[in-house]
Amino acid sequence: MSISLELFGDRWSLLIIRDLMVRAYRTFKEFQQSGEGIATNILADRLRKLETAGIITAEAEGQDRRRVGYRLTEKGIDLAPVLLELLIWGARHEQTGAPCELIEGMAKNREAVLAEVRRRWRDRDPEPFLPEFGGGDGQS
Amino acid sequence: MSISLELFGDRWSLLIIRDLMVRAYRTFKEFQQSGEGIATNILADRLRKLETAGIITAEAEGQDRRRVGYRLTEKGIDLAPVLLELLIWGARHEQTGAPCELIEGMAKNREAVLAEVRRRWRDRDPEPFLPEFGGGDGQS
């Protein structure tokens, strides 16, 4: 676990992974404008480290050759259970802005939720799984 | 989740929680000597923050009035699923030194593992749930 924490033990890495996983973000710009306000140099650094660690890939996608598309690897999508538990914990114990009933529903159907997340990843489904919950006071 | 990460988004907080949860650490000194080598000022800072966040409590325990005993709150023990998933992920995808069969066994019996962790917490069982796995190359 200490090894894992050398990777995720910072404010941003897991948020990036979450955005890839449940918000279907793909581009640098999307992460940058993601509301949490990560600085561009830090974002570039984290993307590089996550790629080095084999958790995400960066590849050109579409016609626009400026655009870089980031995606989770299998190793990355395997973090879904961790993020789900963190989401559930946060909804129970902190003010997160995510509706508690929704999260409790997910807590009762963990396997189904994880299966759906994996399905979207496999199918490259561009539809976000969760919205931003930004309206209220907190963030998911 | 971003709120949770303001708390756990560092190298040490989750390790401290893990040590409380599965290694049954209680005292400042135990954390300090825990192999990972946290500096004492940082340790003091993290313990304070975790206490402020309501994840651990600090209380005098035993006769020795120098000794402070740290314990998880209910909010803290509720992080067990997060740590378990992180442990499983690490064992699958990183060199952790923890025997994979053991962890895969836990992955197949998540509920039983969590129930046992909670039981030990409730009973204040001073027996560690997992050893340190320090012998080889990595850490749990």
Added chain:
DNA sequence: CGCATTACTTGCATAAGGCAAGTGAAATTA
């Protein structure tokens, strides 16, 4: 009383993070 132990704090050096502006290549517009 004197020394050891426990849980810290302090001071200082280094590393990481944050902010604003800048760069270069590709696309879009005039």
Added chain:
DNA sequence: TAATTTCACTTGCCTTATGCAAGTAATGCG
């Protein structure tokens, strides 16, 4: 086709956090 915009970063500078070694106050122990 020239100018402008977009995109994915990089650079420089400053602030904050982390790490290390040493120190301190309150106990406990012989």
